[in-house]
Amino acid sequence: KKAGTSGSEVEVTWEDQQNINKFGRLNNRLHELHDEIKTAKEACENFEDASNELILTDEEIVRFQIGEVFAHVPKDEVESRIENMKEKTSKNLEKLKEEKESVVAQMGELKKILYGKFKDSINLEED
Amino acid sequence: MAMAMAAAAGECSSYTSEVTERRGIPAASFVQDVQSYLNQSGLDVNSALAFLQERLQQYRVVEMKLLAQQRDLQAKIPDIEKCLDIVSTLQAKKESGEALVADFELSEGIYSRARIEDTESVCLWLGANVMLQYSCEEATALLQTNLENAKASLEVLVADLQFLRDQVTITQVTTARVYNWDVHQRRLRQATTPKET
Numbered sequence: 001k002k003a004g005t006s007g008s009e010v011e012v013t014w015e016d017q018q019n020i021n022k023f024g025r026l027n028n029r030l031h032e033l034h035d036e037i038k039t040a041k042e043a044c045e046n047f048e049d050a051s052n053e054l055i056l057t058d059e060e061i062v063r064f065q066i067g068e069v070f071a072h073v074p075k076d077e078v079e080s081r082i083e084n085m086k087e088k089t090s091k092n093l094e095k096l097k098e099e100k101e102s103v104v105a106q107m108g109e110l111k112k113i114l115y116g117k118f119k120d121s122i123n124l125e126e127d
Numbered sequence: 128m129a130m131a132m133a134a135a136a137g138e139c140s141s142y143t144s145e146v147t148e149r150r151g152i153p154a155a156s157f158v159q160d161v162q163s164y165l166n167q168s169g170l171d172v173n174s175a176l177a178f179l180q181e182r183l184q185q186y187r188v189v190e191m192k193l194l195a196q197q198r199d200l201q202a203k204i205p206d207i208e209k210c211l212d213i214v215s216t217l218q219a220k221k222e223s224g225e226a227l228v229a230d231f232e233l234s235e236g237i238y239s240r241a242r243i244e245d246t247e248s249v250c251l252w253l254g255a256n257v258m259l260q261y262s263c264e265e266a267t268a269l270l271q272t273n274l275e276n277a278k279a280s281l282e283v284l285v286a287d288l289q290f291l292r293d294q295v296t297i298t299q300v301t302t303a304r305v306y307n308w309d310v311h312q313r314r315l316r317q318a319t320t321p322k323e324t
């Protein structure tokens with residue numbers, strides 16, 4: 001998004017500039033959050049699939065990836081490891097979603113303020 | 128506020144934020160009033176616009192550099208976490224007295240099996256073709272330190288990028304204002320010039 005101003009002589013104060021800056025920063029963060037949420041969702045799905053596969057398998061020892069190798073780990077341990085990873089990722093996903101809500105709300109507020117003062121002279125929409 | 132009073136007194140037509148630069152990145156000065164900004168800097172509109180454009184270019188170059196550093200750090204952190212994971216797995220195996228059996232990639236698509244019995248020490252890749260042997264505890268400590276440093280560096284980097292983006296936004300807005308001011312001036316001049324029939 002570009003904060004562009006055009007047309008007539010409305011005074012831009014330092015406070016306005018700071019609001020515009022903040023809007024820009026929030027917008028960047030929104031894009032980052034979008035990607036991070038997508039990654040976290042995919043990870044959750046993968047853990048779900050892995051859990052399901054684990055239930056179906058009748059092997060006692062499962063090859064579980066640790067670092068760059070596949071370690072031979074007993075099924076029970078793999079189950080609890082995956083549970084932990086699932087738990088951690090869901091908590092993180094929740095946190096990201098909350099942050100996104102907050103960012104969107106703040107951006108809404110700033111839009112009201114900036115459009116209120118500058119009306120058509122400013123564009124805060126996505127290209 | 129002291130700053131607002133100084134501006135009102137007309138002592139300076141551009142107001143700079145509290146910081147004039149951050150780690151080598153110059154801050155963009157905020158322009159209160161385009162007319163006095165141009166008078167003070169002694170530049171005509173085109174030169175001012177050119178200067179602002181040049182500044183913008185410089186900021187972009189720094190941004191590219193910082194983004195590359197950020198990508199490197201973001202890749203490094205999960206790597207260190209993976210290493211910590213495997214070292215702690217080795218330690219756990221040591222305590223239980225069992226050997227760790229693992230399949231590892233020998234070559235693309237080809238895996239081989241390894242039986243790791245002696246888990247007294249691990250070797251850590253330090254870079255520059257150097258690998259050093261550590262006890263599991265020392266390795267964990269070293270990796271933990273590296274992880275914390277990487278995370279701290281990333282935080283500073285993110286703050287740098289935010290500062291930089293603010294300066295870019297200020298410069299963009301100033302450019303638009305100078306340009307608009309010029310358009311406005313031209314319209315005023317046209318209005319006062321008698322039209323030719």
